[in-house]
Amino acid sequence: MGDELVALGGAFLAAGVLGRFGRQIGLPTIPLFMVAGILLGPHTPGVVLVENPADLDLVAALGLVLLLFYLGLEFTVDDLTGGGRRLLAAGGIYLLLNIGGGLAFGVALGWGSREALVIAGAVGISSSAIVTKLLIDLRRLANPETRLILGIIVIEDLFLALYLAILQPVLDDEPSVVDGFLSFGKAFAFLLAFATLARWGAGIVGRLVATPDDELLTICFVGLAVLAAGFAEELGVSDAIGAFMAGLVLAQSPVADRIGRLVHPLRDAFGAVFFFAFGLTIDPGDVAAVSGPIAIATVITVVLCFVAGLLGARLYGFGRNAAANVSSTILARGEFSLILASLAATAGLDDRVGPFIAGYVLVLALGGPVVASRSRAIARMIPESLLKTRGSRAPGEPSAA
Template identity: 60%
Template sequence: MHHVAEALLALGGAFLVCGLIARAGVPIGLPTIPLFMLAGVLLGPHTPGFVLVGDPADLELVARLGLVFLFYLGLEFSLAQLTSGGRRLAVAAAVYLCLNIGGGLALGFALGWGTAEAFVVAGIVGISSSAIVTKLLVETRRLGNPETRVILGIVVIEDLFLALYLALLQPVLGGASGVLDAVVGVGVAFAFLLVLSVVARFGTRWVSALMRTRDEEIVVVLALGLAISTAGAGEHLGVSDAIGAFMIGLILASTPTARRLRQLTHPLRDGFGAIFFFHFGLTIDLGDVLAVLPQILVAAGTTVVLAVVAGIVAARLHRLGRVGAANIGLTVLTRGEFSLVLASLALAAGLDARLGSFAAGYVLVLAVLGPIAVYSSPRLARGIPRRLVPGGSPERDRTRRVPLDMDVGTSSLHELGTDLLQVRVLPGSRLHGVYMNELRLPDGATPGLLARDGTTSAVAPTTRLRTGDVLLVFTRPAERHDTERRILAVHRSGRLAHWLGDTGT
């Protein structure tokens, strides 16, 4: 019992310290990931002073849940959005990955830490942080900029690539003793991916049927069960649990429940993700980071150069100009969750211990440098020779400096204190033929948009619902339950539901 109390105090203290340090750092423009790591470093066993967690293993299981959430719930953009970019976007992402993975591999061999370590360094250096990138786009209010679609496309392709890269690295991380073991390891990893890909391609309707419930609690519990079980199965087969969680995320992202799931589980992702980064910080010795500081600075400088070159190539392909090139290259500059995950897996596999210190220092440097560079990108763009990015014009570059105040996603509704109901009129529903003024929704509930035959339009009191329509209703949380009951009553009993005694219960 005493051990349980100590564990709870340590976990609660970790959450509190992460929150307090993040609260102090976020207002001055620092992202949360390095702040959570810093909390672990300061209160870990390798730093003099108060030690909150003496043994990082005490938080390992909770930290691994954070790893599962980071990969499983890091899917903010659908595959349809990815493929809509066409060949130019694919080329831009391929150039970015080739430059950064190739540069990271060259750097890894130059460090002389070993062949296996060189491939891990390539992954640490080569993949940007989708969490920080997305956050920067929102904070800088650039979601409406023309280059943002390119940035998001690169991030999505990186997320897909990292699953493949982890599969390729599995023999290294699993400690394969020979060629045969390596081949078997890669084969198992790809077989596991293939099975999940088949489920994603042909089994989505069964997964959708499993998740089809209006009860939000059940949706969350089922999703967590699928994600954690698949991650555990992957770990049992010798495949990184991150791959299994990532693939389950792809499967669930294609179901009708995906939007609700992202909304409901984002707080869990953020909470457990904070513990993952805090746990990683517990393992870091600042003395070891200082010992590899020259390598960290060389890696950071190399990443800046390669990211800007990739941004110039992407801007040329999409004719975005110098500001667009700077925004692309500097926004995807930051490194975070994948670099730390890969370093953590490498340390667990018994590779060079310097990888952990290198990854921690590298992420800290770029996580601080990246946001500063992004906010300064319009000025830094002047350093890019105009002949390298001929597609833009001075006037267009100037207009891009004006931010567009636009936000997307369910977080916007949360900030407004509003819930969104999506009502689909299915065949046989008594909603068919009902006029909007006959719905008689409670005060505080407002019909918004109506989607019909591939088009959307605002609703009016005389708008008549038809089978196949999708109606969006905005409601205050306090009136949500009554609104749902009224819509259900009309669905079952028609416009006279109240007189027939149907209250939607």
């Protein structure tokens, strides 16, 4: 027991200290938590804090559950529909290009079709956490294009949920087509049951957990999130989507705001262990071995994000600066790609997928913010003719919200 506590405490502390150093020079925390895991894991020389990554499994799983639970809790349909058709179009274009490009790339790699499907998601979905942090730190919250960026993020989040739901049955590698359809059916039924609960049963669930007491509220919603994740996993749907749906149901309850406030520190702490635990499984040598694919994927992502950003900016009639801001901000990859890598590892996919995603995330989580902070320089490289600017840009987009 002592060993395990030392390992867990060390994981928290290492992630925290490295994250702090990174924060001082403006680096996002998520990739650094992973790096802390790599450095203290069995694959690198020096201190080996955790010999067997499986020791942290349960705590890391809790991190995953809380990450997805929070995502579901924060998700509201209003955010999706409030932006109007233009936003849906911009988000759709982004997804089509990036997921499509990721899938094509994954297929071209030839590691297998299940591997290609995981890579499509890992390459295609931006990091909500890093993008949001960037917008705050770069002081762009009042810019007109920020609503578009956040809208794309919301659409990506929704896509992620649907994608996770269909991914797990695929990963399970059913022996026959009938079994495959059966597990799809189960996943679908599970989603439907939860969506129904979110729509009509939220009141009952809300009454179950709603208490003015913060202590009991915390215990209740953690229980609900973990239980939903466990049931989902048992049904073969993936714990991640179960936790997401639990969050979605509680988002409709009157205590949603309080839960959001209470779950935040829990998510941060256990989420860090999740990224750390993933890092433990990564051998830097394996990452180096797939540096070619990482480089190609990075180039593809940069190009597709810029195309998607330009098209989005055109839809909104934005100028060059705004277009460059959109493109460079949504470039960041992080937590979702790592979640997918961890799912791939659990499902026993090709060993190269984990190191590939780890290296890819490292490049774009650390490089993305650097590019985003220099978007003015990038803006000057965009030919005006691509945007059809109509005089000066509109100062702020008033909304009917």
